Amino acid sequence: MAEIVLRDDHFLVSQTNEKGIIIFANEDFVNIAGYSLSEMIGKQHNVVRHPDMPKAAFKALWDTIQSGKVWTGFVKNRAKNGDFYWVYATIMQTTSFNGEKAYISARRKPNRAEIAEAEALYETMR
Numbered sequence: 001m002a003e004i005v006l007r008d009d010h011f012l013v014s015q016t017n018e019k020g021i022i023i024f025a026n027e028d029f030v031n032i033a034g035y036s037l038s039e040m041i042g043k044q045h046n047v048v049r050h051p052d053m054p055k056a057a058f059k060a061l062w063d064t065i066q067s068g069k070v071w072t073g074f075v076k077n078r079a080k081n082g083d084f085y086w087v088y089a090t091i092m093q094t095t096s097f098n099g100e101k102a103y104i105s106a107r108r109k110p111n112r113a114e115i116a117e118a119e120a121l122y123e124t125m126r
């Protein structure tokens with residue numbers, strides 16, 4: 001499957017509820033992932049999970065954000081058509097429009113060195 005390389009000015013944002021269900025996604029996120037907004041809203045965020053990502057990475061992510069801290073890291077995601085793309089994500093707790101606890105992720109393009117490092121690390125975790 002082909003790699004989708006982000007542009008420098010791509011900025012992918014999504015928001016989930018406490019259970020990881022997507023409640024918001026911006027245009028860059030839906031466009032890169034290859035879904036329509038209505039397909040994306042209401043889905044578990046693992047809809048974009050790539051099988052190469054180790055489970056332990058997501059456990060660390062959830063432990064961090066549930067304890068109120070900010071998680072940053074590299075994530076390989078899968079687009080709807082099976083292509084993949086790497087992001088550098090910053091994920092943290094926030095509140096949604098109705099005042100409920102929610103989480104937000106903002107993602108930028110990682111550089112090749114960052115991707116190579118993350119690939120090597122995740123290889124050891126699988």
Ligand SMILES: Cc1cc2nc3c(=O)[nH]c(=O)nc-3n(C[C@H](O)[C@H](O)[C@H](O)COP(=O)(O)O)c2cc1C
Pocket residue numbers: 014015016020044045046047048049050053055058061075076077091103104105
């Ligand atoms: C705000 C937020 C954004 C997330 N973004 C991603 C993402 O881009 N890709 C991904 O695979 N998992 C993401 N996750 C983690 C998923 O909820 C999920 O834990 C992960 O895909 C692993 O799936 P699993 O828990 O079913 O094993 C995100 C979680 C939160 C709270």
